[in-house]
Amino acid sequence: MKSLKHLFDRNSAWANGIKEKDPEFFSQLSKQQSPKYLWIGCSDSRVPANQIVNLPPGELFVHRNIANLVVHTDLNCLSVIQYAVEVLKVKHIIICGHYGCGGIKAAMENQPHGLIDNWLRHIKDVGRFNAEKLNGLKDDKKFDMLCELNVIEQVKNVCNTTIVQNTWRQGSELLVHGWIYNIQNGILKDLDTCISANQQLKGK
Template sequence: MGNQALEKSFNEILEGNKDWVDFVSKDESGRFQQLAKGQSPEILWIGCADSRVPANEITGRKPGEVFVHRNIANMCVHSDMSMLSVLDYAVNVLKIKHIIVAGHYGCGGVAASLSRKQFGIIDNWLCHIKDVYRLHSQEIDSIKDEEKRVDRLVELNVKEQVFNLCTTSIVQNAWKNGQDLAVHGMVINIGTGELVDQNCTFDSNNDLDNVFAYQ
C-alpha cells in the first residue's frame, strides 16, 4: 500500500482485531463457542447507517442478541429487496419477537431531505423522506428552529417507517399465522444514549386501516 496514512489506519484495524481475538480467547463463559454454532436473536434492529448508533451497545445486548439492518435514515421501503430479505429471514427463520425501527436526532439524511440541494444518487433515496415531509408539511413548516424541525421529522419518519413495516406481506402473514411479533418505533438521543419510545408499537393488524390488513 503506497499511501502511508491509509496503511497506518488499516494496520490499526488489524491490531484492533488482534485485541478482540485475545479477548475472545480469554473469555471462559463459552458464549463465543456457542455463537459459532448459530444465532437466535429476539430483536431485529432497523436503524440508520450512522456510525454513532450501534445497536448492541445502545440496547445493552451481547453479540448474537440483535439482528441488524441499517441504511440511510432507517427507511423501510416496500421495494427495497435488501431490507425485505433481512426482514423475511428475521421473521420466518429466526422467529424474532421484536422489531425496532430506530432513528436518531440530528440525522443527516433527514436534514438533507429538508433542503433543496442535490447530493448525488442519494437524492433518489431521500425522496422517500421528502414524502414523509409532504404528509406532515404543515406541522414541520410551523417549526421555526431548524434543528427542531429536523428532529420532529426524525420522529415522524420513524412512525411512518413502522407503519410501512407493518404493512409488508412478511409482517402481515406473521400476524395472520399467530406469530408473536411486535414492531416498535424509537429515536436515539446520541448525546445521552437514551432510546425515546415513540409510542407507535403494533403487535397485530387491528390498528391498521382495513385496506392494509390481510385477512
C-alpha cells in the first residue's frame, strides 16, 4: 500500500495540469536543464524558491539549508556552486534569506539546541563581526538586522570561494546577489549588495 497517498494524488494532479497546458513540457525538460540562476536559500517551508519568483521547473538551480549559510568547508554547498557555475554556466547566484528565520533566532539565544548549535555558530560569528551595528538595537530590530547581515556575509562567502574567484580571474561574468524575503507579505527585497568583481569585494 502506498503511504502518503494524498501527496501522490497531488503530484499527478499537478503533472496533469502542466501537461494539459503544454503536452511537451516534461519531455522537453527531461533532455536538459539550463537554469540561469543558482538560488541559495533557507530550508524553511515558508520560503519555497521557485514559487517565490514564480518560475517553473528547470529555471532555478537550488541549494537550501538552515539559515542559508555558505560555509567555507561545506562540500555540499560548494559542490552545488561549482556545478552551477562551471557546468550549468549560471551567471547569477542569489543568496536569499528571510525575516523571521528560526535559525537566526536560535543563534541569538543562549540556550543549547544540541548538534545544530555547531551550525548556528556561523550565525553567532556574523553577529560578532557586526557587533557595532547590532548593539543597542531592540530585540525585534536586532533580529531583522541579523537576518539581513547574515545574507550580506554569505554573499561575501560565495565571492571568496575558489569557484567564484576562478571565474572572475578568467574574466567570466558572474554576479552574486543578496536578497531577503518577507514571510509576512510574500515580498522580496534586494539588499543592494550585488558583487560582480573582486574590486567590489574589498572593504565589504
